[in-house]
Amino acid sequence: MRLGIRGRLFLVSVALILAVASTSAVYLEFELRRWFEGRLEDELLAHATASLPAVESTADVGDFDRLADRLGAATDARITLIAADGRVLGDSAVAHADLPGLDDHGDRPEVIAALARGRGLSRRASTTLGTDMLYVAVPFTHPTRAGVLRAATPLAAADGTVSRMRFLVMVGSALGLIVATIMSLFASDLLSRRLRALLDRARAMADGHAVPELPGKGDEIAGLDRSLRRLDDALEDVVGTLARERDRSEAVLEGMEEAVVAVDGHKQVTLVNRAALALLDTEASPIGRPFTEVVQNARIRAALDRALAGEPRTLQIDMTRAGETRHLLVRVTPQRAGEGGVVVLHDVTRLRRLETMRRDFVANVSHELRTPVSVIRLNAETLRDGAMHDPKNGPRFVEALLRNAERLSDLISDLLDISRIESGQYPVHTETVRLGALAARVVASVYQLAHERGTGLEVHIDDALEARADPKALDQVLVNLVQNAVKYSPPGSHVEVRAEAIDGPDPRVRLEVRDDGPGIPAEHRARIFERFYRVDAGRSKHMGGTGLGLSIVKHLVSNMGGAVGVGENTPKGAVFWVELPGLEGQGLEAQRLEGQRPAS
Secondary structure, three states, X not given: OOOOHHHHHHHHHHHHHHXXXXXXXXXXXXXXXXXXXXXXXXXXXXXXXXXXXXXXXXXOHHHHHHHHHHHHHHHOOEEEEEEXXXXXXXXXXXXXXXXXXOOOHHHOHHHHHHHHHOOEEEEEEOOOOOXXXXXXXXXXXXXXXXXXXXXXXXXXXXXXXXXXXXXXXXXXXXXXXXXXXXXXXXXXXXXXXXXXXXXXXXXXXXXXXXXXXXXXXXXXXXXXXHHHHHHHHHHHHHHHHHHHHHHHHHHHHHHOOOEEEEEOOOOEEEEEOHHHHHHXXXXXXXXXXXXXXXXXXXXXXXXXXXXXOOOOXXXXXXXXXXXXXXXXXXXXXXXXXXXXXXXXXXXXXXXXXXXXXXHHHHHXXXXXXXXXXXXXXXXXXXXXXXXXXOOOOHHHHHHHHHHHHHHHHHHHHXXXXXXXXXXXXXXXXXXEEEHHHHHHHHHHHHHHHHHHHOOEEEEEOOOOOEEEEOHHHHHHHHHHHHHHHHHHOOOOOEEEEEEEXXXXXXXXXXXXXXXXXXXXXXXXXXXXXXXXXXXXXHHHHHHOOOOOHHHHXXXXXXXXXXXXEEEEOOOOOEXXXXXXXXXXXXXXXXXXXXXOEEOO
16 A cells, blocks of 8 residues: 555654654653652661661660661661671561571671771662662661661662653653544644645646745745746756757758668667658568568668668668669668767769769760861861862861851850850740741741752641740740651651640640651650760761750740650651640640641
């Protein structure tokens, strides 16, 4: 059975009262007995001293026994007259006839002390009476015989008095204990009520409830209540600070592009952020699971083991998921406080790809510039050495100079365009554009080239079909696609420009440039829009292409919020398509153009 604080206080109070009462009773009994026996000693000594004149004035020693009887009756004590040799001459407690049978009293302690020091005192059991006695002895001088007068009284009287006093003390202690118990019960109840009130306040503070101040300004409990209130305010500030730090840390973790995984000393996952869930390709939270189940890479596991031993590690790994290889920079560090470690995975795939593209771009630009510059230099040196006066070969060298200068100019122009587009210096202002009219203008601008190659141009776009685009940028996109289709299609082929509306929650317009040329092999379609990438490098250079046109197309369409791609035409050829934001309510009928619009 568990006692509450009230019961404990009551029991402690009763125990203290009992301990004090018992100690007081024992001490009082001891002092009372000592005081009473001291009084008896003084009385016996007074009786013995007062009886000496009567003993010393007695003429006949044979009258000592009668004198002892008279003195014993007068003093209410046992009077014994003992000769110096130890023989009993008279005893008020022993008949005269029995005196000769008494033992020699010369060895009694009180007798020896009286003869030696003039006074003797002893507490012992009487061999004659068989009870505890108090003895006081003084020496006397008689004309015929010297001896010792001894007065004695039984200690039973003292024991009775002490027992009665003990009873009175016990009764008084019991009454005091009852009164003290009642007062202790009242005091413990009062104190327990205030303590319970303080406990209720502490619980309310722990639950976050506002409570009034406890009444009572001067006692310790009120002081404790004020201390609790200050502690509650301090804890509230600390908790608020910790909550803000936690929210800030969570916001930072969730906003990081790096994947973060924290583990404890047993390699159990304790924290992951959103980037880690995406990188590890898992929807369910891995918190609480072993790290070895979440990350399968052996090198990362080994690095974590080293980090848990206190050694941070940095490594680069390649992770393949769903057929896609990602390059990761991994940093594994031990936690500063407590056991565990933190694994940070930074996806550097895009950086690696950009570095590769940069290297390829520098190499391709150098290669592309080297060829026309070399041709220009060679032809210029040939002309300088006298070919310019050769009526037959001179014009041919000048024509080569002009052709390569134009190619160099086109290359530089395309490089400037793509640089402006990527750096955001090519402003794109989208508006509603009628695709039919724009396609007609593009076909008209390419008509001369198509006519020279015998290529037919057809436009199948409804005049009412509209899209959200930048007219200038879209014009450049279509010019690039149509020119490429005409250049790379064999003579006598034809090129079609089509457009259709795609209904749905996100309306789109799809523009297509179809040709019946050699087409784009499937293995080249994923990279066809990269800078300087060519399916047939020799033919592209012969056609005068820079290798940047499709890359410019891709960037322009992306800036307009669209998408670009390439597919296979039926029965042969390629289809380059562009999807742009459309307008709602154009319907399926606006997707098709009945009839054909001949090129002008």
